[in-house]
Each structure stands twice: as C-alpha cells, then as structure tokens.
Amino acid sequence: MIKVEYVPSDNMIADGFTKPLPANKWARFLDQLGLVEREEAPLREIGLKEVQEQLEGLIIHQYEARKLRSSVHHLSVQYKLLQHENEGLKEALQHKKKHKKKGKALDLQQRQEYHGGSVFWSPRKIREARAREVVRERDKIEEKLQKAQAKKQREEVQLQRQVKLEEKRVERQRLKEIRELERAEKAAERARKVEAQHQKKATQQAQQRKRKASRAPSSKNKRQKRAMEDRARDRVASPPSPPPPKTTSLNVSRATITNLINQAYDPSSIAANNLSEILLRLQAAKEIAEYEKDALRAALHVHQKPRNRHEPPLDLQQRKAQLVKEKEKEKELLDKIELKEAKENNRIYQLKIKEAARAAREEAKKVRDEAKAVKAAELDAKRRDRDAAKAIQQP
Known part of the structure; x- marks a missing residue:
C-alpha cells in the first residue's frame, strides 16, 4: 500500500x-x-x-x-x-576487434630480372606461396616449442644439481659434527686417564713423604743413644761433636716440592689448575722441614751442652718418655697434614663433579642442537623435492 x-x-x-x-x-x-x-x-x-x-x-x-x-x-x-x-x-x-588483424603479403619469389611494372601471378604460384607460408608458420611454432622444452630441461637439470649439492652439503655437515663428537670423546678420555695418573702419582708421593718423615726421627734417636752411651762410657769431657747432617730429609722435601712445582706448571696436565692442592702440599713439606730443623737444633744443643760431672746421666725412663712425646708430636703433625689433604681432595672432587656435570649438560645441548639441525635439513630437503615435483608437473 x-x-x-x-x-x-x-x-x-x-x-x-x-x-x-x-x-x-x-x-x-x-x-x-x-x-x-x-x-x-x-x-x-x-x-x-x-x-x-x-x-x-x-x-x-x-x-x-x-x-x-x-x-x-x-x-x-x-x-x-x-x-x-x-x-x-x-x-x-x-567490428573494430574483428578487423584489427592485419594481413601478410605472400612470398611469391619473383625473379631477379624484374625491373618494375605490373606482374601477374598464376594460381599455382599463389598456392605454392601459401604452402610456403604454412610451412614457415609451422617451423616457427616448432622452434618456439623446442626453445620452451630446452628451457624447461635446463631448469630441471639446474634444480637437480642444486638438490644434489644441498644433499652433499648436509652430509658433509653431519660427518663434520660426528668427527667433532668423536674428537671430544677422545679428548675427554685422555683427560680422564691423565687425571687418574696424576692422582695416583700424587698419592704415591704423599705416601713416600709419610714414610720418610716416619723414618727420620728413628735415625736421630739412634744417634742420640749412641752419643749418650759414649759419654757414659768415657766419663771424660770430649770436644763437641759436629751437628748431624741435615740434608737427607730437607733434600727429600725439596725434591718433592720441585716435583710438585713441575707438575703444577706442566701444560699437558689437567691438574695444573689445582694450585690450591700444590700450595697445601708445599705447606705440609714446609712444616715437616721446620719440625726436623727444631729436632736437629735440640740434638745439637744436647751435644754442645757441657755435662756437669756431678749430674747423673739421663735415666732410661726419661729417655723413653722423651721418645714417646716426640712420636706423639710427629703423629699429631702427620694427622693434621692428612686432614688438610683430605679436605683439599674432597674440595677438588666436588669441583670435578661440577665440571663433569657442566660438560654433560654442554654435550646434551650439543646433541639436541645437532638433532634440530638434522630435522631442519630434512624438512628443507622435503620442501625442495615438493617444489621440484610441482615445477616438473607444470605444463
């Protein structure tokens, strides 16, 4: 509405x-x-x-x-x-679109002696000219088709070459990563062996120092015993004897210290970085040398002190008590050294555990990165194969 x-x-x-x-x-x-x-x-x-x-x-x-x-x-x-x-x-x-096509002149192949004027062509000549035009058009179309096919073949060959080069590059990268992993494993194995050898050598040297330190006081006690027996037997004042040579223990300690320093500065040793352990051993050797020096000075003082004619010789019980005290003092010193070495070894062991954990994490990360790279390369190769197949299927 x-x-x-x-x-x-x-x-x-x-x-x-x-x-x-x-x-x-x-x-x-x-x-x-x-x-x-x-x-x-x-x-x-x-x-x-x-x-x-x-x-x-x-x-x-x-x-x-x-x-x-x-x-x-x-x-x-x-x-x-x-x-x-x-x-x-x-x-x-x-109508304009229909009449847009232009005509072409036929190739009637006129003679060379033509000098102008009107020319009449027979129907046979026209048919021959049209046939030649058809052949020319067909040849042109075939030539274009051949060029297109040759271009397509060149593109296919180039694409295949690129695919092969990419596959070779991926294979070389994979082999290179495998070789790097093998070299890293061999280097780690060598480092473990060297570390075990150095640890064994350090343990042996520590045991040798302990044995030498335990043998040194016994020789001093024997010398003191012989000197006291000679004085008691002669009962005549004799000139003070020269101090005992103090080169044995000290020379051994210096040799040990030199060996430790050489180990510390050896560039091929993994234990070269553990300077704290070397310093601890040097300190222990220094304490042993100081203890030996004090003992030698005490022995020298005993030999040089003129004995009172009325002073009785040392009792056998006193001499035993003195020897017991010296042994206890030596044992206490060795216990301290062993405790310090145990603490330092524990610290070094903890550091090694941390270093091994860090190396394991780095190796795991490297393996993950390698897996990601291989997967990405596979996806890239599949994508290129699909593109190549599409390019070949296109007309």
Missing part, C-alpha cells in the same frame, strides 16, 4: 538529473516525493505510463503533477537515447 503526502516543489530532485535512474533507485525518488512505501515489496522497474497514472490519481496539486510528469518524461527520453548510443558503441567496438 502506498501513502501520498504533500511535498513542496523546491524539494524535488528532478531538476538535477542528467541520466535516468535505475530500478533500484526509485525507492529514494519516491521518498523525496513523499511517496513512502509501507510494505516491503521487491523493487521493480516503473514505466512512464504507470507513473503518469499514479501521479494523476494521487498528487493533489495539478501544477506540481504536470511539472513532475514533464521531468519524468525528460528523464525517460534521455535514458532511451543513452541506451541506443551504448548499443551502437558496443557494435562498433566488436
């Missing part, structure tokens, strides 16, 4: 139209005129006669109806003219 409302003439939109409205724009036109659609009906094309009938029956003022009718008539005429013009242009464009 359509409802008609009054619209002023100055609000009409017919004055500014230069081309006809399509069917889907009539709703806006009716809205400007006040013709409001209350029902949602599908848009359809409205003819001039139908619009005139509706306007004559619905619009109130006749003047506005005449003006609107003339505007609609003008728009309808313009629409028809433009429609005919578009059809003519389309036909002209189609």
Whole structure:
C-alpha cells in the first residue's frame, strides 16, 4: 500500500538529473516525493505510463503533477537515447576487434630480372606461396616449442644439481659434527686417564713423604743413644761433636716440592689448575722441614751442652718418655697434614663433579642442537623435492 503526502516543489530532485535512474533507485525518488512505501515489496522497474497514472490519481496539486510528469518524461527520453548510443558503441567496438588483424603479403619469389611494372601471378604460384607460408608458420611454432622444452630441461637439470649439492652439503655437515663428537670423546678420555695418573702419582708421593718423615726421627734417636752411651762410657769431657747432617730429609722435601712445582706448571696436565692442592702440599713439606730443623737444633744443643760431672746421666725412663712425646708430636703433625689433604681432595672432587656435570649438560645441548639441525635439513630437503615435483608437473 502506498501513502501520498504533500511535498513542496523546491524539494524535488528532478531538476538535477542528467541520466535516468535505475530500478533500484526509485525507492529514494519516491521518498523525496513523499511517496513512502509501507510494505516491503521487491523493487521493480516503473514505466512512464504507470507513473503518469499514479501521479494523476494521487498528487493533489495539478501544477506540481504536470511539472513532475514533464521531468519524468525528460528523464525517460534521455535514458532511451543513452541506451541506443551504448548499443551502437558496443557494435562498433566488436567490428573494430574483428578487423584489427592485419594481413601478410605472400612470398611469391619473383625473379631477379624484374625491373618494375605490373606482374601477374598464376594460381599455382599463389598456392605454392601459401604452402610456403604454412610451412614457415609451422617451423616457427616448432622452434618456439623446442626453445620452451630446452628451457624447461635446463631448469630441471639446474634444480637437480642444486638438490644434489644441498644433499652433499648436509652430509658433509653431519660427518663434520660426528668427527667433532668423536674428537671430544677422545679428548675427554685422555683427560680422564691423565687425571687418574696424576692422582695416583700424587698419592704415591704423599705416601713416600709419610714414610720418610716416619723414618727420620728413628735415625736421630739412634744417634742420640749412641752419643749418650759414649759419654757414659768415657766419663771424660770430649770436644763437641759436629751437628748431624741435615740434608737427607730437607733434600727429600725439596725434591718433592720441585716435583710438585713441575707438575703444577706442566701444560699437558689437567691438574695444573689445582694450585690450591700444590700450595697445601708445599705447606705440609714446609712444616715437616721446620719440625726436623727444631729436632736437629735440640740434638745439637744436647751435644754442645757441657755435662756437669756431678749430674747423673739421663735415666732410661726419661729417655723413653722423651721418645714417646716426640712420636706423639710427629703423629699429631702427620694427622693434621692428612686432614688438610683430605679436605683439599674432597674440595677438588666436588669441583670435578661440577665440571663433569657442566660438560654433560654442554654435550646434551650439543646433541639436541645437532638433532634440530638434522630435522631442519630434512624438512628443507622435503620442501625442495615438493617444489621440484610441482615445477616438473607444470605444463
């Protein structure tokens, strides 16, 4: 149902139209005129006669109806003219496309003695010229096809060469990584062997020092015993005997220290970095040397001290007590040295455990990286194979 409302003439939109409205724009036109659609009906094309009938029956003022009718008539005429013009242009464009192809002159192969003028060609010559033109076109098409096939073959060969080169590169990289892993394993094995040898050697040297330190006081006690027996037997004042040589234990300690220093600065040894262990051993050797020096000084003082004629010789029990004290002192010193060595060995062992854990983590990370690289190379090779297959399948 359509409802008609009054619209002023100055609000009409017919004055500014230069081309006809399509069917889907009539709703806006009716809205400007006040013709409001209350029902949602599908848009359809409205003819001039139908619009005139509706306007004559619905619009109130006749003047506005005449003006609107003339505007609609003008728009309808313009629409028809433009429609005919578009059809003519389309036909002209189609004819132009048909006549766009240019002709080619036939190769009639005229003689060399031709000097101008009119020439008449027989039908046989024309047929021969057309046949030659057909052969020439066919040869041209075959040549283009051969060039295209040769280009395609070159691309396929180049693609295969690139695939082979990439496969060789991946294989070389894989072999290189395997060789690096083998070298790292061999180096780790050599390092473990060298470390075990140095540890064994250090243990043997420590045991040798302990044995030598335990033997040194016994020799001193024997010398003291012989000196006391000689004095008791002679009962005569004798000149002081020279001090006992103090080169044995001290020389052994110096040799041990030199050996330790050489081990510490040996570049091929893994234990060269454990300077704290070497310093501890040097300190132990120094304490042993100081203890021996004090013992020798005490013995020298005993030999040089003039014995009172009325002073009785040392009792056997006193001498035994003195020897027991010296042994206890020596044992205490050795216990301290062993405790320090045990602490230092424990610290070195903990450091080695940490270093081994770090090396294991690095090796695991390297293995993971290698697996990722191999997987990426496989994916890349598969992608290249797919691209090559697609390129070959394309016409």
